[in-house]
Structure formats: C-alpha cells, structure tokens
Amino acid sequence: MKPFQYLRPSKLKAAIEMVSGDPQARYIAGGTNLIDLMKRGIVAPEKLVDINHLPLKKIEYKTGVLRIGALALNSEVAAHETVLQKHPLLAQALDSGASGQLRNMATVGGNILQKTRCTYFYDTALPCNKREPESGCSALEGINRLHAIFGTETENPAKTCIAVHPSDMCVALAALDADVLLSGPGGERRIKIADLHRLPGANPELDTNLERGELITAVEIRDNAFARNSHYLKVRDRASYAFAIVSVAAALDIDNGQIRSARLAMGGVAHKPWRLIAAEKSLEGQPVTESSFRKAAEVAMVGARGFGQNDFKLKLAPNAIVQALLTAAGIE
Ligand SMILES: Cc1cc2nc3c(=O)[nH]c(=O)nc-3n(C[C@H](O)[C@H](O)[C@H](O)COP(=O)(O)OP(=O)(O)OC[C@H]3O[C@@H](n4cnc5c(N)ncnc54)[C@H](O)[C@@H]3O)c2cc1C
Ligand code: SF4
Known part of the structure; x- marks a missing residue:
C-alpha cells in the first residue's frame, strides 16, 4: 500500500477543506470498503481524512422525520427502536448485509458510497472502464452473472459499464424515498437518494452526483404508512x-x-x-x-x-x- 498522510479533524468545516482542496485526499469512515480498495491498489489516496470524530452519529426523530447521522453504524441503525417501529424495511435491509462484525464498523455514509463488487473492478490486471476510463469492460464478455439488467444503455459501447451498486441499505432508502443531506465547499444541500447515484452513461468512473469534497452528514426519512406492510x-x-x-x-x-x-x-x-x-x-x-x-x-x-x-x-x-x-x- 502506498504511504499516506492521516488526519483526524473534529470540525466539519475543517474536514471539508482538507478534502475539497486536495484531489488526492479521501474521507474514511469505517474503512471496510476503502481500505480493501487501497490494499488492492485500486485507489491510492495520499491523504486520509478520518471523519469518525465529527458529530455525525446521532439517530433522532422529530416532527415526523427520522434523521440518521452519516456516522451511525449499520448495526446501530438496524437495532434502533424508532427505525424498527417506523421503518422496519430499513432494519431488514441492513440486517441482510455483510456480517455482524462488518455492520459494527460500517457507517451509513460509507454504505451509500461503497464501490461496486464487479470482480474486474478489483482486478488491476484486466480492463475496466470504471477503474480506468476507456480501457474496456471485461464483464461484457466475461463473468457477468451478478451484473446489471437495467440502465446499461450507452451511446458509446467502448465506455460501457454493466456493474451494479451493491448496497442493501440503499435499496430500502430508495423505497422509503429518503433524502441525503450533504455539506460541501459550496454549503449545504439535500438530494433524493434516487438522484445521488448515477447510471454509467459515458462516464462509468463516476458513481454519484456528489461534488468534490462533499460530505454526507445525514439521511432523513419522513413518516409514511408503510410500516405494517x-x-x-x-x-x-x-x-x-x-x-x-x-x-x-x-x-x-x-x-x-x-x-x-x-x-x-x-x-x-x-x-x-x-x-x-x-x-x-x-x-x-x-x-x-x-x-x-x-x-x-x-x-x-x-x-x-x-x-x-x-x-x-x-x-x-x-x-x-x-x-x-x-x-x-x-x-x-
Ligand atoms: C466481505 C464483505 C461483505 C459485504 N457484504 C455486504 C452486503 O451484503 N450488503 C451491503 O450492503 N454491503 C456489504 N458490504 C459492504 C459494506 O456494507 C461497506 O463496506 C460499508 O457499508 C462501507 O462503510 P464504511 O463506513 O466502512 O465506509 P468506508 O470504507 O470508510 O468508505 C467507503 C467510501 O465512502 C466514503 N465516505 C465514507 N463516509 C463518507 C461520508 N460521510 N461522506 C462522504 N464520503 C464518505 C469514503 O471516502 C469511501 O470512498 C460488504 C463488505 C465486505 C467487506
Ligand atoms: S462492469 Fe463496470 S466495473 Fe465491471 S469491468 Fe465493466 S466497466 Fe469495470
């Protein structure tokens, strides 16, 4: 693994400045995806900005809205009383993901931004448009048993990607029409979870519509009538x-x-x-x-x-x- 600088800010503004001002910097939360990517040489950030000391862990319910901090652990969210009572779909999806140990490390923000599990993305010896734009897509003619069946249309086949987003939690959040709250160099904004991730189109290297340095601070779900069914x-x-x-x-x-x-x-x-x-x-x-x-x-x-x-x-x-x-x- 390439050596990197490790920083641990306790203020949101400082964390955002550290990443937005440096293309080689990355946020790290639970590290369960990012460290794997670094060990395999798929990403090699020069600076890791550990966000675990930011005040983003709270899960709170106020006037019809459940707000889940981006650093709340997957296991904490799945076991939270209000989540179980108001949005059991989310708890079920979280419990179906990974293992107990991983859910105890994985955060909500990291889960949303985890990378695809396409085998070729993780194999630096083979072409992959997502890892290396315009190198080709090994999955098209290769092992594609787990790959996409929707949203794969592209005007330029040389840039294609048929990988899937691997998160369980995000599927429940999409059905619950959740909002994702962001904070970045340009200020704060909110985006529907359905609009946060993108289809590959001509830029399969881009997974989301986030801007450089934007940090997920929370997810919000409004009350609905779906808990019983x-x-x-x-x-x-x-x-x-x-x-x-x-x-x-x-x-x-x-x-x-x-x-x-x-x-x-x-x-x-x-x-x-x-x-x-x-x-x-x-x-x-x-x-x-x-x-x-x-x-x-x-x-x-x-x-x-x-x-x-x-x-x-x-x-x-x-x-x-x-x-x-x-x-x-x-x-x-
Ligand atoms: C063996 C294994 C099996 C798994 N099985 C499943 C499964 O069945 N279902 C499933 O859904 N998931 C599964 N996962 C994936 C797991 O859920 C993710 O690795 C985890 O949720 C990532 O969270 P993290 O906090 O560790 O993220 P990290 O690894 O710390 O970060 C992931 C990415 O998110 C960015 N990031 C993190 N937090 C923020 C933030 N707040 N704002 C902006 N950027 C941020 C980081 O820069 C990085 O790019 C599995 C993982 C492993 C290793
Ligand atoms: S499906 Fe996407 S991630 Fe997988 S090899 Fe093709 S371009 Fe890469």
Missing part, C-alpha cells in the same frame, strides 16, 4: 455474508383490501438502487392479490436486458418482486 427480500448465493443477486424492497399502504399506494425498489439490477416508479403506480387502487403483483412485476421489467450469464435475472427479478409483495401484504 413492508418486506426486504434478498436473493443470494448463501444465507449470509453474500451480496444480492437480486433484492427487492416492497412497501404497501393497504386500505380495506385495496392498495392505496406502493413503493418498490430493487438491488443487484442496476448501477444505482433501482426505483420502480411505473410498477408502483400500476399497483395504486388495485386489489391485494397475486395477480395485481404479477402485473406490477411485468411493468417493472420493461426495458430489462441480460448479458449472457445474467439472463436468469430476467426471470428471477419479476419472481422476486411478486414474492416480496406477497410477503409485504402478509399473504405468503
């Missing part, structure tokens, strides 16, 4: 400690056997957590039946395409949507 379904190769092949966050607001509103998002299918707005709309006013769910799954799959080894996701994804909705509705 929600479910996070994660399909994976083994029961724990495995990334999603496909995952679904499903939430229903049910009134007298009819769906008043629905939220659906998927993981393991796109370069970003994939919100299924058209499928959500198709469920509104429909009876709570398997047939309504199957129709929504059909709507959800419009535009999906496989790349060979991951063609099975074209069947698995709609089945997972139906199953997640059935479980959320309390039918199966």
Whole structure:
C-alpha cells in the first residue's frame, strides 16, 4: 500500500477543506470498503481524512422525520427502536448485509458510497472502464452473472459499464424515498437518494452526483404508512455474508383490501438502487392479490436486458418482486 498522510479533524468545516482542496485526499469512515480498495491498489489516496470524530452519529426523530447521522453504524441503525417501529424495511435491509462484525464498523455514509463488487473492478490486471476510463469492460464478455439488467444503455459501447451498486441499505432508502443531506465547499444541500447515484452513461468512473469534497452528514426519512406492510427480500448465493443477486424492497399502504399506494425498489439490477416508479403506480387502487403483483412485476421489467450469464435475472427479478409483495401484504 502506498504511504499516506492521516488526519483526524473534529470540525466539519475543517474536514471539508482538507478534502475539497486536495484531489488526492479521501474521507474514511469505517474503512471496510476503502481500505480493501487501497490494499488492492485500486485507489491510492495520499491523504486520509478520518471523519469518525465529527458529530455525525446521532439517530433522532422529530416532527415526523427520522434523521440518521452519516456516522451511525449499520448495526446501530438496524437495532434502533424508532427505525424498527417506523421503518422496519430499513432494519431488514441492513440486517441482510455483510456480517455482524462488518455492520459494527460500517457507517451509513460509507454504505451509500461503497464501490461496486464487479470482480474486474478489483482486478488491476484486466480492463475496466470504471477503474480506468476507456480501457474496456471485461464483464461484457466475461463473468457477468451478478451484473446489471437495467440502465446499461450507452451511446458509446467502448465506455460501457454493466456493474451494479451493491448496497442493501440503499435499496430500502430508495423505497422509503429518503433524502441525503450533504455539506460541501459550496454549503449545504439535500438530494433524493434516487438522484445521488448515477447510471454509467459515458462516464462509468463516476458513481454519484456528489461534488468534490462533499460530505454526507445525514439521511432523513419522513413518516409514511408503510410500516405494517413492508418486506426486504434478498436473493443470494448463501444465507449470509453474500451480496444480492437480486433484492427487492416492497412497501404497501393497504386500505380495506385495496392498495392505496406502493413503493418498490430493487438491488443487484442496476448501477444505482433501482426505483420502480411505473410498477408502483400500476399497483395504486388495485386489489391485494397475486395477480395485481404479477402485473406490477411485468411493468417493472420493461426495458430489462441480460448479458449472457445474467439472463436468469430476467426471470428471477419479476419472481422476486411478486414474492416480496406477497410477503409485504402478509399473504405468503
Ligand atoms: C466481505 C464483505 C461483505 C459485504 N457484504 C455486504 C452486503 O451484503 N450488503 C451491503 O450492503 N454491503 C456489504 N458490504 C459492504 C459494506 O456494507 C461497506 O463496506 C460499508 O457499508 C462501507 O462503510 P464504511 O463506513 O466502512 O465506509 P468506508 O470504507 O470508510 O468508505 C467507503 C467510501 O465512502 C466514503 N465516505 C465514507 N463516509 C463518507 C461520508 N460521510 N461522506 C462522504 N464520503 C464518505 C469514503 O471516502 C469511501 O470512498 C460488504 C463488505 C465486505 C467487506
Ligand atoms: S462492469 Fe463496470 S466495473 Fe465491471 S469491468 Fe465493466 S466497466 Fe469495470
């Protein structure tokens, strides 16, 4: 690993100045992703700005809004009383990720900004447009079983990337329509989680719409009517400690056997957590039946395409949507 300078500011402004003013500087929180990337030579920051001493750990609920500090640990959020009571979908998604030890180190901000797990991104001997722009995409003709089926269109195939965003938590946050709070050299702003990550387009090296030096300070979720009927379904190769092949966050607001509103998002299918707005709309006013769910799954799959080894996701994804909705509705 390349030597680096280590800094530990206790003020937000100082931390932001340290990173925004230096292209070689990076924030570090739990380090569970960044240190792996550094050990493998995928990134080599000259300066690590440890943000663990910033006051960003609180989880608090005020006037209908749950605010989760960016440094709250994944395990703390999953076990928090208000999260369990108001947004159990988020707790379920978090509990399905990684291992107990990792969840005790991983932070909310780091989870949102973790890098893809595409094997080729981690293998510096092989071409990868995300790691090295315009070098090629080894996954296109290679091992792409875990890769994207949505949002892969590109005008320039030489710049393509079919990697997926690996976070479970972000899928639940997308379904819960969470806001992400940012602080940067230009001040503070908030962004919908659905707008934070980006599709690869012509710049697969960019994962997000964050500006240089912007720091995630918190995530906010407004009260909703989904707590009673929600479910996070994660399909994976083994029961724990495995990334999603496909995952679904499903939430229903049910009134007298009819769906008043629905939220659906998927993981393991796109370069970003994939919100299924058209499928959500198709469920509104429909009876709570398997047939309504199957129709929504059909709507959800419009535009999906496989790349060979991951063609099975074209069947698995709609089945997972139906199953997640059935479980959320309390039918199966
Ligand atoms: C073996 C293994 C299995 C895993 N399985 C899963 C899984 O099944 N599901 C899942 O969702 N995840 C899984 N993970 C990923 C894990 O959840 C992430 O590594 C973790 O959430 C990252 O959080 P961190 O605080 O350690 O981030 P770090 O490694 O410290 O940082 C990650 C990135 O975020 C940036 N960053 C961190 N905090 C901030 C902030 N507040 N503002 C701006 N930038 C910031 C850093 O600069 C870095 O680029 C797994 C990880 C491992 C190693
Ligand atoms: S899918 Fe993306 S991350 Fe994977 S090899 Fe292709 S360009 Fe790299």
